[in-house]
Amino acid sequence: MAMLLEVFRHxxxxxxxxxxxFGDREKIPVPExxxxxxxxxxxxxxxxxxxxxxxPSGAAELIEDEKGKRPIFHIDRCLFCAQCEEVCPRKAxxxxxxxxxxxxxxxxxxxx
Amino acid sequence: xxFSSSYERFFDIPIGPQHPALKEPILLKLIxxxxxxxxxxxxxxxxxxxxxxxxxxxxxxxxxxxxxRICGICNVAHTLCYCQNVEGLYDVEIPSRALxxxxxxxxxxxxxxxxxxxxxAAHEIGFDTLFMYIWRDRERVxxxxxxxxxxxxxxxxxxxxxxxxxIRPETCERCxxxxxxxEERTKYYKKVCETDPTVxxxxxxxxxxxxxxxxxxxAVGPTLRASNIKxxxxxxxxxxxxxxxxxxxxxxxxxxTLARVLVRIDETLESINMVRYCxxxxxxxxxxxxxxxxxxxxxxxxxxxxxxxxxxxxVKSNGTEKxxxxxxxxxxxxNIPALCEMLTSKGDYVxxxxxxxxxxxxxxxxxxxxxxxxxxxxxxxxxxxxxLDGLRRWRGWG
Numbered sequence: 001m002a003m004l005l006e007v008f009r010h011x012x013x014x015x016x017x018x019x020x021x022f023g024d025r026e027k028i029p030v031p032e033x034x035x036x037x038x039x040x041x042x043x044x045x046x047x048x049x050x051x052x053x054x055x056p057s058g059a060a061e062l063i064e065d066e067k068g069k070r071p072i073f074h075i076d077r078c079l080f081c082a083q084c085e086e087v088c089p090r091k092a093x094x095x096x097x098x099x100x101x102x103x104x105x106x107x108x109x110x111x112x
Numbered sequence: 113x114x115f116s117s118s119y120e121r122f123f124d125i126p127i128g129p130q131h132p133a134l135k136e137p138i139l140l141k142l143i144x145x146x147x148x149x150x151x152x153x154x155x156x157x158x159x160x161x162x163x164x165x166x167x168x169x170x171x172x173x174x175x176x177x178x179x180x181r182i183c184g185i186c187n188v189a190h191t192l193c194y195c196q197n198v199e200g201l202y203d204v205e206i207p208s209r210a211l212x213x214x215x216x217x218x219x220x221x222x223x224x225x226x227x228x229x230x231x232x233a234a235h236e237i238g239f240d241t242l243f244m245y246i247w248r249d250r251e252r253v254x255x256x257x258x259x260x261x262x263x264x265x266x267x268x269x270x271x272x273x274x275x276x277x278x279i280r281p282e283t284c285e286r287c288x289x290x291x292x293x294x295e296e297r298t299k300y301y302k303k304v305c306e307t308d309p310t311v312x313x314x315x316x317x318x319x320x321x322x323x324x325x326x327x328x329x330x331a332v333g334p335t336l337r338a339s340n341i342k343x344x345x346x347x348x349x350x351x352x353x354x355x356x357x358x359x360x361x362x363x364x365x366x367x368x369t370l371a372r373v374l375v376r377i378d379e380t381l382e383s384i385n386m387v388r389y390c391x392x393x394x395x396x397x398x399x400x401x402x403x404x405x406x407x408x409x410x411x412x413x414x415x416x417x418x419x420x421x422x423x424x425x426x427v428k429s430n431g432t433e434k435x436x437x438x439x440x441x442x443x444x445x446x447n448i449p450a451l452c453e454m455l456t457s458k459g460d461y462v463x464x465x466x467x468x469x470x471x472x473x474x475x476x477x478x479x480x481x482x483x484x485x486x487x488x489x490x491x492x493x494x495x496x497x498x499x500l501d502g503l504r505r506w507r508g509w510g
Contacts, residue, residue: 002304007241016248031259033277035268056170056177081177081268086276095262 030097035080037098038073038111044092045070051084051093060084075101075109122150129158133469136479140468149463152455154448160483167438172198172272172405180266182440183481185228188221189418191270193425196351198272200412201429202403210274210399211353216390217260217269219383223294224253225419226376229476230301233373236473237314242304249297252290259283274400284391291384302377315370319454319471320461322367331450332443333421334379335475337363338371345417357386369474406433418443420476442481451475
């Protein structure tokens with residue numbers, strides 16, 4: 001009967017469920033160092049291609065632009081392991097705390 | 113098969129691969145006489161993903177994240193086992209702070225896995241109130257894992273040569289506070305499971321696995337310890353810093369599902385103490401050594417006590433940046449024969465069809481991790497068992 005007492009006690013307690021995404025958005029705890037959406041700084045990149053070589057899921061793709069070789073990141077393939085951030089010699093890649101990145105179009109999910 | 117029966121008829125009842133009582137695809141072929149299950153056969157091969165083959169196509173760094181995805185819930189155990197394995201090829205010493213962080217995260221993952229299982233078990237016996245409360249408290253552990261590693265589930269904390277992140281002092285404080293809360297709640301759940309009439313009625317005497325059967329069928333993990341066998345890789349073959357962190361191996365002797373529930377609750381309490389010990393005794397220093405991408409030629413085998421039982425990884429390296437062969441043996445694979453034994457009525461012990469879901473859930477099955485290829489010559493009725501040397505000759509390695 002230990003359970004009945006507990007259930008009764010919970011009638012007067014605060015609700016544990018967060019009503020995300022319709023409310024309680026600000027209550028979602030986002031800790032320091034969360035691995036979210038990639039951000040890429042083109043000016044720092046030297047086009048070494050280490051991110052594409054170590055990416056476990058093929059999210060980093062090496063292409064050529066007017067300044068030379070550079071990666072683009074397909075967020076729909078990304079595992080958020082931060083391996084690219086770790087191997088980048090120039091700190092051009094950082095993982096931000098943005099986690100709401102779902103979308104209907106894959107083309108919007110490319111970080112350039 | 114021949115059975116003596118008053119009904120004179122046996123029925124085949126297939127449960128799964130898609131069934132409301134199952135969380136994952138498995139086919140349980142039950143032969144029933146009236147309400148009693150007299151024999152059970154299992155097919156687990158609905159989720160074969162070819163992970164071992166895929167590992168041979170990726171380099172050692174990429175494989176950390178692939179190994180992590182063998183099992184979502186025991187991801188820390190898989191990466192730990194993988195990293196220990198590859199580090200074994202290099203013959204390198206890992207900094208002790210890294211080992212403490214590994215054990216800390218491993219034990220947090222064990223707490224979360226055991227609480228998850230406890231909730232699922234409560235759900236299987238129709239006790240959804242308990243399920244909701246347990247999962248609410250499990251969120252505290254998930255938040256801690258998120259804060260330490262950067263992600264709720266796939267932690268990606270272990271890497272070859274140590275861990276990828278250091279733990280912050282304020283996180284340690286929050287961790288200790290959460291452990292106090294969890295200890296109180298886990299003790300309360302233990303009281304509920306020991307006294308609640310629903311839990312006792314549904315779990316006592318269900319899914320019996322006797323001591324000699326557990327040894328004969330090579331059960332692993334909490335399933336084995338609920339059959340009164342004191343075996344735990346952390347105690348018997350200590351890895352990381354488990355030889356320094358004190359803990360008790362929990363055993364129960366009633367052999368049934370209730371014993372498995374209580375083993376897991378007590379292990380959660382032990383893990384809470386281990387987390388405290390790790391935080392209080394964590395040495396300072398570096399958390400990682402840098403290693404070359406290609407390990408030397410060789411082979412290595414490593415064992416880890418995952419939340420579900422003994423986990424074994426084997427690697428063979430040929431000196432390139434990709435492994436030549438990788439083999440994983442997950443705990444559920446070891447518990448499948450024991451499951452068939454639990455589902456077979458024998459003498460006084462009868463298995464009702466209604467008890468099948470909780471008996472099946474009591475081994476904490478994780479089937480996506482389990483599907484492996486076994487060679488079977490059906491016409492001759494012969495199982496093809498290869499020795500390591502035979503396998504080498506067959507693959508042309510010998």
